[in-house]
Amino acid sequence: MSKFRNLVIGTALISAMAAPVWAEKIGLGRPALPEEIAAWNRDVSPDGTGLPEGSGDVLTGEDLFSANCASCHGEFGEGVGNWPKLAGGKDTLADDDPLKTVGSYWPHLSTTFDYVQRSMPFGNAQSLSPDEVYAIVAYVLYNNDLVDEDFVLSKENFAEVVLPNAGGFIVDDRETTELPIFTREPCMENCKQTVEITAHASVLDVTPDVQDDTAVVAEPAAEPAATETAVAEPATAEPAVEEPAGVDPALAAAGEKVFKKCAACHKVGEGAKNASGPVLNGVLGRVAGAAEGFKYSSAMAEAGANGTVWDAATIDAYLADPKGFIPKNKMSFAGLKKPEDRAAVIAYLAGFAQ
């Protein structure tokens, strides 16, 4: 490893190492076109390399965040349930349970831009324009109390933003702090006088039960022998789907693929529960906003109270334009542009009765 660290830190050796790269070529592959490189080469580095032209302000970011991100990350980046928190955690890094967020932990703002631009929103990545990403990143900064509400983030002022934990990282130092201690002659005899058990996993008991991987937390300590030797269904078993009359199986099968776009938020099939979106078993024929135990937006609850019932036509209209069909509802999803995708996913959903 010492070789690597020297290389990473210094530069002297690098050109020597790179020498074999000029060896003879095999002649395979073809030159990449500039527009191909532009399409894929979008990573953004700490010094701002790779940032697109553009800008966005906190208030625009707030609306965009509410529409695209809040269903998982919360309106203020506080995180819904187990989804990642994007704000808070200031001065907690030395605590027992540090809260690591963009504000408390991330060293560079470029990383937030880079990640949001390429990988978020979850399930609809690469759907935001550069201006939208600037605005959302400005809003994330605002939620971490790092900028005021009139702040505008742009390519030009990007490098001026320094995150609080920028100096909080050191390069791997195991070679000097650990290897000397742990490289030694192992003890074989009389290595210690007494041995006491100081902690038991059964105290916490958070091990998944083989029969039911979903009910894990507060179960009493199970006998490992009994639970583990029982033959369990393979964890990959597909939920049994009953095809009601009138549903085209080919269309429903196509819909199963389309549903991957929904699966991050919605669950269907046996044992499905509410997730960041309501459970969709039996949604056809159900009043809008009526899945038990789900916290709907007031817009969705009102639509239900005003008589909106989900059938093929209303779901189609909703998925064609979620925010247009029920303004201010909180499904952070751009919708399905192709009518055939909407028809397919509706046929698929029809297969899941209550």
Added chain:
Amino acid sequence: MTDEPETKGTSRRAFLRGTAAASAGLVAAATSVRAEGADPLITEIQPWAQGFGDGVDATPYGLPIKFESDVVRRNVSWLTADVISSINFTPIHALDGTITPQGCAFERHHSGAIELSKDDYRLMINGLVDTPLVFTYADLERFPRESHVYFLECAANTGMEWAGSQLNGSQFTHGMIHNMEYTGIPLRLLLEEAGVKPEGKWIFVEGADASSNGRSIPLEKALDDCLVAFKANGEALRKEHGYPVRLCVPGWEGNMWVKWLRRVEVTENAVESREETSKYTDTLENGTSRKWTWVMDAKSVITAPSPQAPITHGPGPLVITGLAWSGRGTISRVDVTVDGGKTWKTARLAPHSHDKALHRFYLDHLWDGSEMLIQSRAVDSTGYVQPTKTELRQVRGVNSVYHNNCIQTWWVKSTGEAENVEVS
């Protein structure tokens, strides 16, 4: 049985009858099955010995027999919000040897396992190169090829155990690991095709899935042993392991082994992406964090007996077995203790030692039926000795999340059941 040299040379029958007084406990266990008289499985004609089994082609691609249906990957649902960005665990407690079958090798996705065909596959090399290039899958198949066995360990393997014993089973504590024989082409050859410019000091690699999972790797590692792999254990990569092409970064943390590899960019500096800042950095006690902790330290675990693989046969001969590995080379030795670390015995290493690959060890132990605190301790080819949990905590505190390579303890009770514990 190695502890009973006096039984050597005597017939197995005599041995089972109990000629050696010292092995009384063992004999009781071994003979219990035949105490009831003749075994009908032997004396009666069984259906499988009379009729037919399945013809060829009954399963054009075979799956394990139904009796093994509990040997599957499992996840821990409270760990993550959703299975799309989540992890599951290899059933190491039920496997033996060193090669992990692809079908039960753990998965970690950041936006689900995508379906990408060979025809739709493209690999771009760009950045600080003389000629940015695009390769198709067919192009890759024409480069000189190599095969190597490597382990892949997620840096978070055993990460739940920093603060205390949490999960009961080697699958859950140590199952974010697999070991396969990869076939592919050295990344060096692709970089040579494009011609790396002298300013190039790093590469940034990304996948074709929505997460892209970008990571920076020093150029020297890229030119040394990184492999652009398309086969594992002789067959195409499984979808969940990056079909059709993934990167292997031998000995280094699994997150860098980008699946669905679509782009290698030569850069001057590290990109410091989310996966190398927010995640895969190790916070020390004072709140400072280590970055670029790529190499996986030497580590081992007893896979059986363990909480999911209790002893069911009573006292007598017992195979204690497990896995050992190091990101810095090979494993030169594994020691095993049954008394919580007071005394150690050197285990037998199975043959076929590969660099940066799993090693299998066995200790043939004559169990007297009393409680045991069993541990294994790996020593790698650099002389590094796997530390105890206490020693690691002294250097790193308990908030590191990643790179927990401590010695693991299983408390085996006299019933044969085992539990994950910590000892003084």
